[in-house]
Amino acid sequence: MALKVYNYLTHELERFRPIDGEIVRMYVCGPTVSDHAHLGHAKTYVAMDVVVRYLSHRGFQVYHVRNFTDVGHSLDTGEDRILHGARRQGLNPMELVDIYVRSFLADMDTLGVQRPNISPRAACHVPEIITWVRALIEQGHAYEVAGSVYFSVASSPDYGKLGRRQLPDLQAGAPVQMCAEKRHPADFALWKAADSEQTLRWPSPWGEGYPGWHIECSVMATKYLGVPFDIHGGGVENIFPHNDCEIVQAEAHNHVPFANTWLLAGSLRVNGAKMSKSLGNFLTIRDALHLYSPEAIRYFVLSSHYRAPVDFSRDALKAAQRGANHLHAAVRQLRRRMQEKLPTEGAGTAALSDVSSLETYRARFRAAMDDDFNTPVALAVLSDLVSETNRMLDGSLLVSLGTLSTIDKLFRDLAGDVLGILPRNLEMQGDGQMVGELVSYLLDLRTEFRDAQEWGRADAIRERLEQVGIAIEDGPGDTTWHMKG
RNA sequence: GGCGACGUAGCCAAGUGGUAAGGCAGGGCUCUGCAAAAGCCUUAUUCGUCGGUUCGAUUCCGACCGUCGCCUCCA
Numbered sequence: 001m002a003l004k005v006y007n008y009l010t011h012e013l014e015r016f017r018p019i020d021g022e023i024v025r026m027y028v029c030g031p032t033v034s035d036h037a038h039l040g041h042a043k044t045y046v047a048m049d050v051v052v053r054y055l056s057h058r059g060f061q062v063y064h065v066r067n068f069t070d071v072g073h074s075l076d077t078g079e080d081r082i083l084h085g086a087r088r089q090g091l092n093p094m095e096l097v098d099i100y101v102r103s104f105l106a107d108m109d110t111l112g113v114q115r116p117n118i119s120p121r122a123a124c125h126v127p128e129i130i131t132w133v134r135a136l137i138e139q140g141h142a143y144e145v146a147g148s149v150y151f152s153v154a155s156s157p158d159y160g161k162l163g164r165r166q167l168p169d170l171q172a173g174a175p176v177q178m179c180a181e182k183r184h185p186a187d188f189a190l191w192k193a194a195d196s197e198q199t200l201r202w203p204s205p206w207g208e209g210y211p212g213w214h215i216e217c218s219v220m221a222t223k224y225l226g227v228p229f230d231i232h233g234g235g236v237e238n239i240f241p242h243n244d245c246e247i248v249q250a251e252a253h254n255h256v257p258f259a260n261t262w263l264l265a266g267s268l269r270v271n272g273a274k275m276s277k278s279l280g281n282f283l284t285i286r287d288a289l290h291l292y293s294p295e296a297i298r299y300f301v302l303s304s305h306y307r308a309p310v311d312f313s314r315d316a317l318k319a320a321q322r323g324a325n326h327l328h329a330a331v332r333q334l335r336r337r338m339q340e341k342l343p344t345e346g347a348g349t350a351a352l353s354d355v356s357s358l359e360t361y362r363a364r365f366r367a368a369m370d371d372d373f374n375t376p377v378a379l380a381v382l383s384d385l386v387s388e389t390n391r392m393l394d395g396s397l398l399v400s401l402g403t404l405s406t407i408d409k410l411f412r413d414l415a416g417d418v419l420g421i422l423p424r425n426l427e428m429q430g431d432g433q434m435v436g437e438l439v440s441y442l443l444d445l446r447t448e449f450r451d452a453q454e455w456g457r458a459d460a461i462r463e464r465l466e467q468v469g470i471a472i473e474d475g476p477g478d479t480t481w482h483m484k485g
Numbered sequence: 486g487g488c489g490a491c492g493u494a495g496c497c498a499a500g501u502g503g504u505a506a507g508g509c510a511g512g513g514c515u516c517u518g519c520a521a522a523a524g525c526c527u528u529a530u531u532c533g534u535c536g537g538u539u540c541g542a543u544u545c546c547g548a549c550c551g552u553c554g555c556c557u558c559c560a
Contacts, residue, residue, distance in 0.1 A: 011489090031560065044560040076558045164488050165556070188557070213557090235560035240488085242557085266490085267554070276559050303508070304498060309490080309553070316497055319509035326508085329522065368499090376499050380507035387524090394516095394524055455518060462520075473522050480522095 003058060003370045006307060008239070008262035009162055013372060016261065018230045024060045026052065027221040027259065029234035029242070030119065032069040033100035034085040037107050038282035039297070039312060040268040040275040044235040046298050047265040047306035047373075049113040050419060051233065054369050057418045064116040065224045068104075070097040071123045071200045072192070073213045076278075080210075083200065093200055094123070107285040111294050112420040118224050122216035126202045129211045129219050132253055133190045133204075141252040145181040147193030147207040151249055153186045159248045162262060163240030188245050190215050214245035218258070222250060232259035236266055236307075237274070266309040275312060283312070295328070295421045296321035302375040302419055323379075324421055330386040331411050332426060332482060333393050338404045358406055361385045365414050375419065382415055439470060443479050 003016045018024045028048050031041055055062050071093075073081050085100075086093040105115070122129075133149050136142040141155045153159040153167065160166060167186060189212035194201035201208045221229065227250065234243065243262070250258040267274045270281045288297060300320035304310045361381055368377035389407055392399055416422035442461055449458040462472055465481070472481040 029560070032558095037560085041560050048560090074558075081558080160488095163555070166487080186557080236490090237555070237559060240555060240557085242559095245557090265560075267560080269553080272553065274554070274559085278558060299508095300497090307490090308498090311497085313496085315509080319497060322510090323508055326522095333523080374499075376497095376508090377506075380499070383507055390523055391525095450518080453518075459519075471521070474517075474520080475522085476516085 004372055005261060005263060006372045007260075008264050009260075014261070018060065019228065019260065022059070022061050024055050024062045024231060025225040025229035026055075026062055026064050026231040026233060027217070027225055027229060028064070028066040028116070028232075029217060029238055030067040030069065031104055032073045032081050033097050033104060034081040035100060035277065036284045036286060037104050038275060038277070038284050039288055040235075040282065041104075042107075042111060042285050042288070042297055043268040043301050043310060044265045045108060045113050046111060046301040046420075048233045048263070050302065050306070050375060051231075051263060051373055052114060053418050053420060054373060057413070063225065064114075065118045065120065065221065066116040067217060067220055068097070068101055068119055068121045069213065069216065070094070070101075070121045072211045072216065080198065080200065083198065097121075097123075103286075107289075110289060111285065111297060120220040120224065122211060122220075123200065125216060125219055125223070126211060128223060129215050130191070130202075130204050132215060132219050132249075135253055136190065136249065139252065141249070142190055143183065144206050147209060148181060148189055149191040149206060150182055150187040151190050151245070151252075152183060153188075153248065154184055156248050156252055158251065159186070160240065160244050162247055163244045165240055165244065186241075188212060188214060188241065190249070214242055215249060217242075217246045218250035218253070221246075221259070222254060227254045228257040228260055230259070231261045231263055233263045234265070236264045239264060263306075265306045269309055269311045270313075272311065274309075288317075292317050292321050293324065293423075295324040295423060298419065298421050299324040299379070302421070303379055304376060306373055306375065323383075327382065327386055327411075327415060327421065328423070328426060330389050330393075331408070331415075331422060334389055334404060334408055334411070335426070336480065337393060337399070338401065338408065358385075358403075358410060361410055362414070365418075369418070378414070378419065382411075382419075385410060439465070439481055443472065443481065447479065 004013050005016045006012070007014050028045075031037060052062050052064055071080065071082055075081055075084055082093045082097060085091075086096040089096060091099075101119075101121075108115070133142060136151065137144065137149065140152075142149050142151050167184070191204060191206060191209050192212055193206070194208045194210055198210060200210050202210060221227075221232070232243070232246075243264075247258045269275060273279060273281065275282050285297075292300075296317060297320070300317050301310070303320060303323070310316075361384070364381045365378050368374045368381060371377075385407070392403075392407075411422060416424075442465065446458045446461040449455075449461070465472060469484050470481055471484045472479055
């Protein structure tokens with residue numbers, strides 16, 4: 001079966017074919033690093049991460065570039081976002097950038113978002129940007145006014161093709177402010193003249209200045225991926241103008257298409273309104289991680305389709321946390337059972353049919369993911385697998401080690417490698433050997449109390465362990481424990 | 486005003502021209518010292534409203550109502 005993806009450029013579900021056979025070249029618009037990332041970023045980047053993971057799972061070699069915007073992106077007041085943050089915190093602008101680059105990467109690492117091959121920064125590509133801007137002027141696509149350079153949207157009939165905008169519509173739109181220097185209201189800055197406040201500045205043929213927001217993505221994507229490349233990802237809020245500006249300037253400069261497929265993630269909302277810094281209704285990823293596990297946040301994001309907007313709520317996150325725990329409990333039980341089995345035991349033939357029926361889960365999962373990364377259906381397949389696993393483990397039938405490890409492999413591949421909702425240290429009980437020995441001593445003690453029917457003392461141990469994040473479960477015969485998610 | 490998306494049980498969320506996946510929450514039962522975990526059963530005559538096409542529509546078409554996003558701050 002073929003992988004089909006929804007391409008925002010054509011608004012159609014298309015069969016996905018990379019330009020270069022096995023290699024997929026992908027660019028994703030990264031964050032402006034002037035603050036901690038919030039759950040909206042988590043939604044977009046977890047969604048894109050699953051795209052990367054699934055492509056890899058399917059045998060493609062993904063070459064992934066995601067930028068950091070560290071200059072040129074201004075607030076609605078016109079002030080550069082990085083300078084604004086640096087001024088408020090009394091830091092050098094690049095110091096601020098370093099802090100939030102590290103913060104972002106730490107958050108993404110915790111969420112299990114795989115790092116891209118390259119994370120280029122705009123400020124490191126000023127020479128390339130200047131070369132591009134000069135070329136665009138020479139080709140009649142851009143013009144200089146008082147040290148700033150603007151892209152002329154009228155020079156390209158294709159402008160607005162991703163966001164489906166027509167120039168007349170833009171002129172009719174109410175909020176468009178005409179900057180006196182621009183020839184057309186939709187013209188956008190490639191290079192901005194630096195005023196005295198602007199400390200992030202570079203010499204250029206047009207005087208001291210700094211790059212505009214959109215040009216970096218075109219320049220860096222072209223530099224590291226070549227053009228055209230396969231996939232351009234990001235969030236829907238950037239369709240217009242950012243993505244359209246990227247396309248128009250890149251195609252004017254390169255004379256070939258920019259990106260073949262555009263995959264854009266829907267926004268995260270809070271009570272129906274978009275979660276964003278300007279509305280002040282955001283929850284940072286690090287704050288969210290105090291309340292929910294990384295797997296719960298991923299589970300929440302993946303429980304709706306990546307293109308759909310998702311409403312954040314405590315109930316939704318709680319439900320996701322429960323769903324993730326449910327999955328983890330089943331896998332934990334499974335692995336416990338595998339450890340109990342002696343390698344020679346249970347090599348019976350009864351398992352053969354089981355194993356082949358288990359492969360249908362893989363096929364169902366793959367069919368769901370092939371259908372434009374339908375993660376809600378993929379999660380439903382995993383839920384079915386969890387139920388079947390639990391039933392098997394609870395039942396009285398002997399299950400072979402082969403069957404157990406086949407199921408474990410399914411969970412590792414699908415829940416672990418593709419969706420990233422199985423923690424790597426699931427079977428590791430605690431932080432180290434000492435914790436393990438202490439807990440097992442306490443459990444021995446509790447067993448003694450239970451045998452003596454001193455329930456109060458036995459329950460007190462359970463409660464204290466609960467308080468430090470260790471859950472215990474009395475099974476038939478023995479008591480097991482694990483760190484709570 | 487322009488462009489686009491969406492409205493499915495208490496909540497979240499898939500889906501199909503042939504009679505509604507899955508999750509969470511709720512209810513009942515089993516297991517258990519209690520708990521936790523797990524299992525079994527149970528929870529939408531119905532898919533925003535009204536028309537149309539059809540043997541048959543939640544799914545296609547039209548109108549209407551409602552919600553949301555973008556239209557140069559945003560992942």
